[in-house]
Amino acid sequence: MARGRKQDPEDSPSGAGSPEEERDYSVRAVERVCLILNLLQESVDGITLNEVAQTTGLPKSSAFRYLWTLENHRYVERDEEHGLFRLGLGFVGMQSRHLEILRERARPTLESLRDEFGETANLGLLDGDRIIYIEIVESRRGVRLAAARGDHDYLHSTALGKAIAAHLPEDRVRQLLENTGLPARTANTITSIDDYLDELAKVRRVGYAVDNGENEIDGRCVAAPLLATHLPAAISVSGPASRFTMQDVKKVAKTLIDMAAEIATNPVSADLEARKS
Missing domain, CATH: 1.10.10.10 (Winged helix-like DNA-binding domain superfamily/Winged helix DNA-binding domain)
Structure with a gap:
């Protein structure tokens, strides 16, 4: 049969x-x-x-x-x-080739930023509903503002978070903020979703994001997104507010935008092709 x-x-x-x-x-x-x-x-x-x-x-x-x-x-x-x-990030672990290549490409830039401005330089990534620091080059000064590699921070109160969120779909941003809430880290923290969305519109307009004492009362940070990496990532410079003034922020922001563009010029493609040859 x-x-x-x-x-x-x-x-x-x-x-x-x-x-x-x-x-x-x-x-x-x-x-x-x-x-x-x-x-x-x-x-x-x-x-x-x-x-x-x-x-x-x-x-x-x-x-x-x-x-x-x-x-x-x-x-x-x-x-x-x-x-x-x-x-997606559920599959791309901290040691995956994409993130490792991105970290390798970003490290000299972060060192250059630290040396030029004397403050801590960071590479951050959206991990779930928060920001994770995947590379940090600390300031050499005795008093400095620095997280540790692998630390997580809020999306709404950090410059890295704003720089990344500004280029996510609005419905995704709302969902992420609903997951974490918008706790007031300091008196300066944005705690309204509508106000935060207005802030993201400004970030898109000027090309960079600022944390002006919003995550830590004595801290200040400026960040620029890495738009062409296909990863929700950004680089930043952070320092004590008493030393890292708003005038400094404007000067650093221009350099950050230029350096972010260099890092994000399809770095993964270029490096993978080089490794294959």
């Missing part, structure tokens, strides 16, 4: 099957997830829904469900403007 092809639950309207079929489906699903993650890991600019469907052999509707689920768990990030999917 001839045997028919065992139906894949992905091809079935209900997705139902026998226990044996369910076990086979589970293995098939894991294989497809691995294929998708491998595609993402190998791609710098991102992959399209069509590429995922072709590689996995899934219908586009099923491929989208896989990507949607991975996005919900932060393993995938969607670029709606360009129709691309990229590796």
Whole structure:
């Protein structure tokens, strides 16, 4: 008696099957997830829904469900403007090649900023609903303002947070702020979502963000986003408010914007290609 092809639950309207079929489906699903993650890991600019469907052999509707689920768990990030999917922060660990390359590229810039202005220079990244410091070059002065690598800070009260949030979709910013609230770190902290969104509009207009005693009463910080890295990242310079004046902030901001542009000129692509050759 001839045997028919065992139906894949992905091809079935209900997705139902026998226990044996369910076990086979589970293995098939894991294989497809691995294929998708491998595609993402190998791609710098991102992959399209069509590429995922072709590689996995899934219908586009099923491929989208896989990507949607991975996005919900932060393993995938969607670029709606360009129709691309990229590796998300749930999968990109602190030692991943993308972050390591970014840190390597940023380190000389941070050292240059520290040497030129005498204050601490930082590289920060959005990690969940907060900012994480992934590289820090501390000021050589005895009195300095410096976090530790791996420390987390709020999105709403830091210059790094503002610089990154200014280039996220508004609905995502609102969700992040709803998760953490807007606690008053100091009397200067912005504690209203609407006021914070107004501040982000200013950041986009001038190209940099300022923490003017909003995270620490005696601290001041200026940050610029790394827009072309495809990572929610920024660099900053921070120091004691008594020494790092608002006039200093304006001067530092111009240098930060220029240096951020140099770091963010597709650094991951350039370095990966160099390592392959």
